[in-house]
Each structure stands twice: as structure tokens, then as C-alpha cells.
Amino acid sequence: MKMRKPACLLLTAVLLALAAGCGTAAPAATSTTQPVAAGQGKKDEALKTVKFSEVIRSIFYAPHYIAMQKGFFKEEGLNVDMNTAQGSDKGAAALIAGVADISLVGPETAIYIYNQKGDKTLKIFHQLTMKDGSFLLSRNKTDSFKWSDLQGKSVVGWRPGSAPQMVLNTKLLQEKVAKVDVITNIASTAMAGAFTSGKGDYIQVFEPIASTLEKEGKAHYVASVGQAFGPFPETSYVATSDYIKNNPETIQKFVNAVAKGTKWLNTAAPDEIAEALTPFFEGTPKDIIVQSIDRYKKQDTWPAVPELTAEQFESLQKVLIENGVLKQEQKVADLAAVADMSFVKNIGKAGK
Template identity: 25%
Template structure:
């Protein structure tokens, strides 16, 4: 299926950079591949969460069922000194001209594209652009070009504005810059965002510089080019090369999310919702590679034939506005778009795709095997484990406070609600490893949709975390 979508980088913050180049991105670029997973508003930057029943989520809710001993085992020290360095948003591009700008921004990071086949799936992660389009995109948003490591230097883009940003205070001796690239930037990826926002990398002597993959490029491209050390991706990104008999250029060494983060939102509260209620209903379904495959599999798991629903293919950047204007009976989005709809009284979350499917290898951290053998990789992993444990054990409101500087357009309450949804859903488990069971579940999803022709080997896609002997 072809679909014109745009993708733009949302608040890309380079913490130790003194100069930043920010350029407005064209809204409609049909020349790029659809990135799959997010949709949002001017106050959200994407991603999902769980929960149904009472729509009022306790922002301080902790992830249920996680034993304190599991957390303690991940964090050797008892006290975590966190410091958040608020970014300085000093340049803005042309004003957005959507009737509801909120919906446009909500997808802040989805590339646009057309075509899906076994080699171009789109996993809901942008790297996935070449394969399984990632999770989301946004149009008409600001894109920041960041220097990608020591190999490149920023140069002004045509029509861009060069802005100054003061250097943040140092929490400790920082000797090395580590370049991290997101395919999509949203609260769904809080395990990685918290590693930066909470100061965990600086505690390991690493100065984080993060960016969003350029339009038309995959975050994996940056890793292969040597300008990115580690990127947000998805194990399904390895399926494309394997389907062609090729060796994937990177390996996936840790999970970010072990569940799908999309939700189904209806027009009225429905605490007794069952998936068979979607039969013959118009559902605005995100048609990105991985999101669509996951939605189809969720229907299958709940005993509903996907063909029995009237699936409406609306460009991701327009889904929110379309639903608010009365199109469709339900809409399929990643958080925080559904949570924003609820806060605005425009919709009610009735189901979670992640809950319907269960654990699967959804999104991940990826790098080259060579980098995984470095001391930097071990320090990064140490920081990531601590950040993940902190994220699981900390009230959602506190997490939102820590990450709020990265999401200036999102209401703090909506951000906290989204994080609480994901905590309760169990997207962020205590273990960081990509399990074989989760990988097999991902194969089930893609095989069900006909996106892969055979079951690929775990060892060809996944590697152990760099701090594991």
C-alpha cells in the first residue's frame, strides 16, 4: 500500500553542543517510506500505553507485579542523583497550517513512504524505513541536524537558523561523546530517554548527543556509516536483509519495549469492550508496516477477522484531525495521542494492542558487533540498566517531570498519564535482554501478515548486552 506521509524531527536536543541547526521540514514528502508507529498532537510526541476501564490513570502508579528485589538487583547503589538540563528551544520554523496543529505534531517522527513487501516492512521504528517502517512520523515539524559523532561537523542547511545553546553543567568527569539516534522520539521510548535525561550516561563519563534519523534515512544507516554509536530500532529490521539472503548490518542487543504501544480509542467509554465490536465499524488504522502487522495480529488473537472491519487508511499525520472531525468509529494510535484525546474529551481508550498480543520483541537498541566490544558500550549498558530500573520504580509523575524538557509541547499531565499507561502495561520489563520467546512472538506477527517467508534465527538478529560476558 502506498501512503504519503511526512516525517519530521521533533525537539532534537544536543546536550553538549554549542550550536544547533534547525530547519523547517516540508510537510508532504511522498518520496520517503512510511515509518510506522506514532501519531500525535502538538502537545505530544508519540507513543502508547495500556489500560482501560477507568480512564483516569493514577500518575503515580508503579508497574504492578515487579518485585522490589528485581529492581534492587539492577541498581547497585541505593541513591540516584538525577539532574535534568532543560533544552533551549530557540528557533521555530514556519507556522503549522493544519486546522488542528496538535494532531500534526503528534506524529513527530514518521517518515513517509510508499510500498511494503517482505524487504520493506517497517517495524514501527524508523530504521525500519528501509524495512519495516518504524513508529511514527510527523509533518511540518522542526528538524534538527546534529553532528553525528567525531566524523562529521554540522553545516548550515539552506534556510536554516543557527542558534546558540549554552553548555549544560557537568555532573562528573565527561570524557567521551556518545551519539545516539532515535528513529522516533516519544514517551514510548522512555527507557532510552531517561538514560539521557536522568544523567545516567554522565555518571559513566559519557556526554550524550541525540538526534532523530534524517528524512529518508534509517537510524541503522547512521550506525553503519560510523556517525552513530547506538540507535533505537526494532529486531524486525533484521528480517529484510535475511529475506534477501543477506547478513543484517547491525545486531539488536537490548530491548526498549517488550510490547506494542498502540491503543484503540472509541467515541464513548466502553469498560466492557470486546474486539468483536469492531466488526463492520470504520477504524482509522495506522498502515505503517509494523503497526499494521501488529494490529492485524491483535485482531487474530482476539478472534476477529481483520477483513470484517472497515479499515480506513488515513495518512498518520492526519489521523488525529480526521477522528476529531468525526471520521471513523475508532482510531488506532500510539501514545500520547490517545491520552490527549481523552483529556480533550474527544475519545476514550477502549483497548491496548500490546495487551492483546502480549510480550514480543517490539523495539530495541542496535549497534555494530564491533562497537559492542568496546568499553564505551559497557558503560552505556551500565547506564541503561540503571535508567530502566529507575523508570520502572519511579512514579509516572516524577518521570514526566524528569523528561518534560524533552517534550515542551506536551501537557505534563498527559505525559505522566502516558508513562503510567506504559508502566502498567508492562512494556518496560526489569530484564533488558531480548528473549527468545519475545523474538519468536515477533516472528509470529510478521508471518501472520505475510511479511516474511520463513522463521529467521534468533542468533542472526540478536546479540547479548555488551556487559554480559
């Protein structure tokens, strides 16, 4: 596999750039606020606004969008001002620079920041997903896919050090598949376009892009990377240690709202789910949203108890070391140094 730069170096560059700009530059490409019902304006003035940065826009993070659309954050007294960072490094940088209060990123970012021994540290407080959220699609139809089919082929993939890139690389190592050209220098927003223009034999994408490419006849589904790899703590809610210390009630309310979103998602009818998610995926047909949700449910993406355990943390660091973005001596021995699971443990009974 082609590896260009460890994620920690890329993250450092972003942090330095933000510091040079005094934290005034917005790290995200898009912004979304919660829907406001008629006559609700005065009531909403009392809500506490949380500046939130998501890593990318994907149905992989459906519980969060559900919590926004169904008013679960508002029930907890919060107004979520959401931006899309297009990268865990940018989401982490936004926290350090103070332009975001909470970010949804790969938990490895908390490890990278911790090892930099800077003035600020990040802490994971809610584990949203427990599988990789990407799917492997091929340009040509494959009747019976085997990982060895990737031998000598090219894959339009994710940036070096990102969770989906590392999970795919580790899977290839496990399967002893060599000489795979994983293209890692294409921006996530441009990956599908590059593939449809002829780049790569395969592409690794999240939903709803995977189902959209299939429906358009531009790619063929071959494997769920998450299902093939197994449990992996891919995406977490993270905030600075200072923000968590100074705003424990806000963090608890945030966690409660997401838990309500997860519970609703696991019990609602497919059409109801599609209707709730449509505002966040304008132009995406309902059947694509339904199929995307079904795929993520089948691979048990969203844990019933959103806790990052010591065992899962160990698995995460093993993958980081195997991919060369973390040295053995940089392993964080104490989960509590980069995570605070007390809020998850205090979720109301309805959220468990």
C-alpha cells in the same frame, strides 16, 4: 485489513535512497542532545558522542529519556546526540548509511537486513520494551468494548509492516474479526490530526497522544493493544555488527545507562518522573505524562532484564510470517545471527 507493501520493500527503498545520496542526508526530523549543567562544558569534552536515532518520540521509551535527563549516560562517559527518525525503516537505514551509531527500532529490522545478505548486518543488543505500546481509542464513547465492535469500522493505524500494525492485525485474526479497514497510509505525525478532522472510527496511538486526545474530548479510550495481545518484543536497541565489534565498551556503557534509567523510573515518584520527562515533551501537561507512565507500567512494558530470548524471538517471527512480511523459508534459525545479548548479561547489579 488493507496491506499495501511489506516493510522489507519499504526498507529496501529507503536504503537505496540513502546509498544514492552517499549517506549525507539526515534521516531524522528532530534532534535532541543531553542537558548540560553549568560549568560542565570542559568535562563534557571528554565524553564520547553517540549518534542515536529513535523510531518516534513517545513516553513508551521513557527509560531512555530518563537516562539522558538524569545524567546516566554522562556517568558512563557518553554524550547522546538524539534524532527522531519517524520509522524503524529509517532508523535502520541510518545505521547502514553510517549517519547513526545506535538506533531504537523494531527488532524485525535486523531480520530484514540479515535476509538481504548485504555487506552490513544489524544486531539487537538490548530489548527495551516487551509489550506493544499503542492504545485503541474510539470516536464515540463505548461502555463495554469488544474486538468484534471493529467489524465494518475504520481504524487510523500504522504503516504496513510496522510493529503496531502487525500486532493489531494479528489480534484481529485471533479474535476472528474481519472487514476492518485499517488506514495505513497516514504518516505517524499526522495520524492524530487526521482522526480529529474526521478520518476513521477508531485510532491506534502511543502515549502521550492517546491521553491528550482523551483529555481534549476528541477520543475515548477502549483498549490497550499491548495488554490485550500479551508479551511482544516491540522495540530494541540495534547497531551494525561492525560498530558493536569495534565499540564494545561504548555498547556496554550505553546498556548500563539505560538500565539505570529503567531502575530509576520504577522507583521514582510520579511527579519526579513527569519533571524528568517534560523537556522531551514540551507542551504536554504533567498529568498527561503521569497517566501515560501509569498505563505503561500497568502493562509491564519495561522488562526487569532487557533480554531478547529465543522464545520471544520465535514469537516475533511468527507474527512477521502471519502478516506476510517474512516468508517461512526466511526465518532466522539462530538468534545469535541478529542479536548479541552479552551486554545485557553484563549489566551491573544495580541495573538488574
